[in-house]
Structures are given as structure tokens and as C-alpha cells.
Amino acid sequence: MLRENLNNDGDGSFLRNDALQNLLGIEFLAQLLSEARDELLPRLVDMISERARDISTDDDVDEYFDDLASTIYILEEFFKDDEDSMPFVDDADSYLRDTISEIRIKREELELEKEEPERDDDDRDDDYEYYRSSPSTPSASRAVNPFAPDDVSIFDDIDEGD
Secondary structure, three states: HHHHHHHOOOOOHHHHHHHHHHHHHHHHHHHHHHHHHHHHHHHHHHHHHHHHHOOOOOOOOOOOOOOHHHHHHHHHHHHHOOOOOHHHHHHHHHHHHHHHHHHHHHHHHHHHHHHHHOOOOOHHHHHHHHHOOOOOHHHHHHHOOOOOOOOOOOHHHHHHHH
């Protein structure tokens, strides 16, 4: 059962318990860690990715990944002198931190989207009415031609052709 929890679920919480380690014995513990090195370590990043896909918006991010974070920390302690294993542990640790950060950012973005009022076509019509009913200013025509009189329309030359 402990073997399956560790290698299949990434749950190494039992490795924190010194009394349980003593009860398991050094040989069994060494065998478990050897299997974890071969089976669990290469899959840690994939396990994090799978869990990230399954998280719901109701889940607390830290609690959701707590067992994996704890396991990574424990494995780091056990494999700190193992040059072949530490890159897996370090990659998993970095990936977990990045994944948690990305989930938090996405959740913040979703919250902001919920707070923003949606604009619909009626809102756009109101904007059009505002701009359409805005009085034109003489300064606008003067910006094009500063010598134009105030009572001249840009359409005067078209109207004169009729």
C-alpha cells in the first residue's frame, strides 16, 4: 500500500514519520526509495500536470498540491546527494511552483472578467448617439483651415454645385 501511494499517487507523506521509517526498516525503506527513483521521479512533472488539469475553481491551490509539494520536499531530502535524481526533483519543484503561480494568475483574470460589465450592442448604440449628438466646434474646422470663417460648412462646395 505504501509503495502504491508513493509511486502511483506521489504521496510520500509517510516518509516524514520517523517512527514509521524505523518500523519499516532500513532495507524496505531503501527499496522504496530505489523504486521511487526509478518510477516516481521521472513522472513527477506529468503528475503535477495531470493534477493541474483536474483542479476545480473551488479548490484551494496550496492545499490541492500540498501532498505533491510535501513529497517533493521529502524526496529532495532523501536524494540530496544523488546527482542523477536531483535534476528530476528540481524540475518537479520548479514546475510545481510555476503551475501554482499560473493557476493563481488565471483565477485572478477570471475574477476580473466577472467584475467587468459586459458590453452589448445596446451600449455601442449609446456611444454612437453620444458622438452623433455632440456639437461640432468651430475649432475643429479651424484646425483644418485656420482661415475658414465660423459659418462655413465643409459641404458648402458640394452644395454650391447644385
